[in-house]
Ligand SMILES: Nc1ncnc2c1ncn2[C@@H]1O[C@H](COP(=O)(O)OP(=O)(O)OP(=O)(O)O)[C@@H](O)[C@H]1O
């Protein structure tokens with residue numbers, strides 16, 4: 001039943017990596033997970049080992065007949081995937097316009113999936129604001145904003161909280177619990193610790209976790225494997241597992257609170 005949405009005002013920050021690998025950790029923890037890709041880059045499938053030439057997708061016929069069951073693709077991890085599908089400029093613009101005009105095109109199938117109380121739906125989205133993200137927020141149970149551990153990313157936090165980016169003002173009005181992940185933390189840099197401390201001080205328990213910069217992450221996607229399969233004892237795998245535990249704590253608390261969790265440490 002819960003919908004977990006990964007988003008960010010910035011591109012290349014690790015949304016897709018986190019969505020795929022948190023989905024996998026939730027699945028390993030015994031949850032029934034479905035992964036949903038709402039980014040026309042269609043990259044989530046790569047983490048699940050689908051062939052590069054695979055172009056089938058959930059969005060292809062969304063405007064005509066939103067048959068999500070027929071679009072599920074089985075993956076080696078046992079997590080059914082609704083890939084965005086291969087799409088060009090025209091199809092992408094047309095789909096976004098159609099969903100803006102009729103949000104139910106996306107919301108009906110998503111609500112149908114969420115009607116199953118056992119299912120955790122994990123959605124990856126395109127960088128920045130989009131009509132698909134705004135639409136999805138209306139049934140999102142936990143919005144996770146991924147940022148890099150750098151000054152440019154962390155400087156966005158106040159504007160994220162006060163609206164303007166990512167439709168977060170709308171999310172706040174709709175009372176969608178919202179959390180942050182800092183990615184690519186590097187303790188060897190002079191700025192890494194300073195930025196982490198500033199973000200933790202500002203966000204408090206809204207900081208869900210931090211993921212170290214770790215070469216295994218890039219290698220895992222190059223091998224088209226999930227992190228826990230490619231490098232089970234890597235630092236990044238450990239970090240993603242810790243974030244996934246916090247995700248479960250937030251979702252299970254029902255009101256977005258996870259006050260029993262200890263403070264995030266780098
Ligand atoms: N913790 C990490 N350590 C090292 N490399 C990482 C880490 N997280 C992500 N990366 C690498 O950063 C790149 C971008 O990651 P990813 O595609 O997940 O970002 P994204 O936010 O989904 O990008 P986009 O905005 O284009 O959708 C990838 O090459 C990925 O392997």
Ligand SMILES: [Mg+2]
Pocket residue numbers: 015016017039041043124125
């Ligand atoms: Mg992505």
